[in-house]
Amino acid sequence: MIGPRLGSRIAGMGLGAIWAFKLRSFFVVLGVAFGIASLTLIVTAVDGANRKAMEMVEMFGPDAALVFGGNFMKRAVNMRTLTLSREDARRIKESLPGTYQVIPMRARGGQTIKAGNKNYQDVLIIGATANYAEAWNWPLVEGRDITDDDDELGAKVALLGDKPARELFGDESPVGRVIYITNIPFQVVGRLSYRGFSGGGGSDIDNRIIIPLSTLLQRYNLDRKYFRALRVKFHEPDYMDAHTDNLRSLLRHLHNLQPEEDDDFTILTADEILKFLAMFKGGLTIFLGVTATIALLVGGFVLANLFSISVSERAEEIGLKKALGAHNSAILFQFLVEACALTLLGGVLGLFLGLGLGQFLSRLDILVIQFSWKAFFMALAGSQAVGLIFGLKPAKLAADLDPIQALRGEG
Amino acid sequence: MSFPAIHLSGITKSYSHLAEKKNGDDIPDIEVLKGITLDIGQGEFIALQGTSGSGKSTLLHIIGLLDRPTAGVYEVLGQDTSILDDDRQSDLRNQSLGFIFQSFYLIPYATALENVILPGLYSGKPRSELQARAEFLLEQVGLSDRLDFKPSRLSGGQQQRVAMARALLNEPDIILADEPTGQLDSSTSSEIIKLFHVVHEMGRTIVLVTHDEEVASAADRIIKLHDGLIAEDILKG
Numbered sequence: 001m002i003g004p005r006l007g008s009r010i011a012g013m014g015l016g017a018i019w020a021f022k023l024r025s026f027f028v029v030l031g032v033a034f035g036i037a038s039l040t041l042i043v044t045a046v047d048g049a050n051r052k053a054m055e056m057v058e059m060f061g062p063d064a065a066l067v068f069g070g071n072f073m074k075r076a077v078n079m080r081t082l083t084l085s086r087e088d089a090r091r092i093k094e095s096l097p098g099t100y101q102v103i104p105m106r107a108r109g110g111q112t113i114k115a116g117n118k119n120y121q122d123v124l125i126i127g128a129t130a131n132y133a134e135a136w137n138w139p140l141v142e143g144r145d146i147t148d149d150d151d152e153l154g155a156k157v158a159l160l161g162d163k164p165a166r167e168l169f170g171d172e173s174p175v176g177r178v179i180y181i182t183n184i185p186f187q188v189v190g191r192l193s194y195r196g197f198s199g200g201g202g203s204d205i206d207n208r209i210i211i212p213l214s215t216l217l218q219r220y221n222l223d224r225k226y227f228r229a230l231r232v233k234f235h236e237p238d239y240m241d242a243h244t245d246n247l248r249s250l251l252r253h254l255h256n257l258q259p260e261e262d263d264d265f266t267i268l269t270a271d272e273i274l275k276f277l278a279m280f281k282g283g284l285t286i287f288l289g290v291t292a293t294i295a296l297l298v299g300g301f302v303l304a305n306l307f308s309i310s311v312s313e314r315a316e317e318i319g320l321k322k323a324l325g326a327h328n329s330a331i332l333f334q335f336l337v338e339a340c341a342l343t344l345l346g347g348v349l350g351l352f353l354g355l356g357l358g359q360f361l362s363r364l365d366i367l368v369i370q371f372s373w374k375a376f377f378m379a380l381a382g383s384q385a386v387g388l389i390f391g392l393k394p395a396k397l398a399a400d401l402d403p404i405q406a407l408r409g410e411g
Numbered sequence: 412m413s414f415p416a417i418h419l420s421g422i423t424k425s426y427s428h429l430a431e432k433k434n435g436d437d438i439p440d441i442e443v444l445k446g447i448t449l450d451i452g453q454g455e456f457i458a459l460q461g462t463s464g465s466g467k468s469t470l471l472h473i474i475g476l477l478d479r480p481t482a483g484v485y486e487v488l489g490q491d492t493s494i495l496d497d498d499r500q501s502d503l504r505n506q507s508l509g510f511i512f513q514s515f516y517l518i519p520y521a522t523a524l525e526n527v528i529l530p531g532l533y534s535g536k537p538r539s540e541l542q543a544r545a546e547f548l549l550e551q552v553g554l555s556d557r558l559d560f561k562p563s564r565l566s567g568g569q570q571q572r573v574a575m576a577r578a579l580l581n582e583p584d585i586i587l588a589d590e591p592t593g594q595l596d597s598s599t600s601s602e603i604i605k606l607f608h609v610v611h612e613m614g615r616t617i618v619l620v621t622h623d624e625e626v627a628s629a630a631d632r633i634i635k636l637h638d639g640l641i642a643e644d645i646l647k648g
Binding site: 017021327 | 478497498505529579
């Protein structure tokens with residue numbers, strides 16, 4: 001057996017050889033680093049996707065459903081998307097058990113707003129009924145929410161998202177100030193907190209202004225009967241499945257749908273979002289997993305090849321060490337130390353390479369990455385596995401060399 | 412100590428031609444050693460001579476535990492080697508045998524000092540002791556000013572002297588040398604032979620394979636091999 005003193009001495013020899021055969025070391029480190037970089041990228045990207053999924057679900061609320069007009073899954077040609085009416089909203093609120101908030105919404109995108117001498121373009125204007133912030137679990141930093149009175153009176157009041165508030169008022173409080181939305185004056189009554197969530201592709205969730213639904217409909221001359229989406233919140237999120245089934249039945253009944261007809265609306269819940277994200281994440285994991293595995297295998301084969309060549313080249317050294325009394329296990333151990341030290345180096349390099357690449361991709365809004373110790377340990381474990389698995393065969397080759405043949409240089 | 416340093420009795424070594432035998436032809440095994448019986452006493456200086464193919468290298472490898480005989484008894488320092496496993500044989504090589512080769516076999520990326528220490532690293536002795544012993548030995552062979560030199564910066568004679576210091580590091584009883592002067596010019600080789608005399612005078616047993624008569628004449632006893640058998644055993648007076 002190899003004790004600690006002999007072990008550290010052999011390890012020292014291995015490190016000496018790593019330094020002596022720099023070119024071999026360089027290629028092995030590089031080969032392994034690429035594999036570990038992909039592994040790091042996949043782990044951080046999947047964790048990032050997970051975090052994003054959790055954020056989305058958190059934001060959406062586990063106790064809520066969002067109903068859209070039109071059927072997303074079976075979008076027939078010319079199917080109406082404006083199928084939800086105020087009557088639907090009223091009936092749901094009155095008769096669907098377990099609900100405590102029903103908020104219909106419509107939106108107008110790309111509006112220009114103005115305050116004082118400042119302009120800000122391309123804001124999403126959302127019309128909603130009372131308690132918008134509460135319905136979206138979206139705390140206010142100051143001011144108040146939209147109220148029933150606002151909606152009934154068609155009041156010209158606005159709740160600012162973080163982005164337009166900062167664009168127009170900077171660090172000053174917007175509450176009580178007047179903004180112009182396409183030249184109509186609105187009084188700012190509140191400000192939503194910063195959510196900092198970007199849905200990818202540049203859309204910014206904080207870039208929105210909420211006004212009473214009735215005001216939106218009047219000012220933009222929109223159809224008064226129908227709206228685009230309906231936010232429903234329920235007591236007891238544990239029964240979300242039952243809640244959604246009830247909601248679907250009620251809506252089908254209100255829309256006079258026959259059993260053979262498809263829904264003309266779509267119900268979205270946190271569960272559905274999770275399912276969709278899991279599908280997306282699964283694809284990402286498989287794709288990146290295959291890539292990382294191939295990259296690791298390539299690194300492993302580079303190592304195995306270079307080490308086999310190295311064993312032939314260093315046959316004399318191996319034969320000599322055996323003649324001088326090295327046990328076969330000492331030779332095996334030395335080559336494994338060389339392999340694992342190089343893959344460890346490659347692992348560390350790959351970890352930073354992967355994190356750097358991840359940072360770069362997340363700057364470009366292509367990926368969200370999340371660093372964790374898991375990524376760190378997987379990089380280390382992955383590199384050591386490559387070193388042990390792909391280093392074992394050449395190391396055994398070296399250990400099993402016949403000393404006489406080895407001394408003749410016949411590796 | 413009543414036992415000889417090396418006791419060989421009826422040692423044979425054959426190589427089979429497995430590759431050719433596949434054809435079904437009955438090719439007889441090649442017998443390199445055909446029954447060597449030989450005692451080498453402790454402190455003897457032996458020269459092993461013979462033409463190429465006489466089996467002298469094979470015999471030295473068997474004595475050096477780098478190869479196992481096909482049949483026969485080999486005892487080194489009273490120890491029957493046939494019952495030793497690979498690791499015990501390695502330990503015996505490490506502790507009791509010192510090797511000197513024709514082409515030196517120094518590790519090219521290690522310094523002279525590190526090369527000399529190498530067999531000590533496998534022995535488990537403390538580093539400080541090994542370091543002191545290696546420095547002492549390199550001084551003895553006249554290389555105290557070359558401790559940190561890599562082999563590529565040493566002459567052939569200097570390299571062989573480093574190899575001799577390395578062979579002596581673990582204070583082995585037996586030194587085995589395979590054509591130690593084969594790659595050296597005559598003046599350098601006589602310096603090396605002088606060192607062998609010094610090593611001999613310290614009481615070590617030396618077995619030296621050579622085809623050089625002058626080198627052989629340094630030994631007390633010359634054993635000539637021919638065709639796998641001992642042809643002559645000359646003890647000088």
